[in-house]
Amino acid sequence: MNRLAQFAAGAAGAVALFAAPTAAAAATTTTAATTTTCGSSGLQAGLSTKVCADVTGDSVVLYGQIGLAGPPSPGTPWPPHVEVLTTLSGDVVGGASLGTSQGRAVFTGSTLRIDGVAGTVPCGSTVHASFGVEAIWRLPAPVTVDVPVVC
Structure with missing residues (x-):
């Protein structure tokens, strides 16, 4: 192959290489933003808890969080080791249930996220979690949040 043919082949390859990202960028679609809303923190089983909802369009994902309620007392073994039973539930106000998730978790000092309830809800409705x-020896005192679903 002569030099002119090699140059032409290289130039054609470079044009194809640089043109591909432009075509791919044009094909990108926009996605709906996710809004996270959390309720007020509560004290349950000696731990700080809260419930949150991630809303993306008409999709809702509910989760609970467990964290330390404050600094450990002097002489407390570290990391703490607390076995808890959790119940996460959600429903559309005046409508259907999104479900309930019950489980067992072990809290060891780091914030713990408890997932398990999600669904698609009608636009304009409110979700209660x-x-x-x-x-x-410590009964639950559930924390709640009400979240509007604005599509």
Whole structure:
């Protein structure tokens, strides 16, 4: 192959290489933004808890969070080891249930996220979520949040 043919082949390859990202960028679609809303923190089983909802369009994902309620007392073994039972539930206000998730978790000092309830809801509705945590000799005092779904 002569030099002119090699140059032409290289130039054609470079044009194809640089043209591909432009075509790919034009094909990119926009996605709906996710809005996270959390309720007020509560004290359950000696731990700080809250319930949150991620809303993207008409999709809702509910989750609970468990964290330390404050600094550990002097002489407390570290990391703490608290076994808890959790209940996460959600429903559309005046409508259908999104479900309930119950489970067992072990809190060891780091913030713990409890997932398990999600769904698609009608635009303009409100989702009510509840998160309860109980440990031995400590009953739950569920935390809640109401979230509007604006599409």
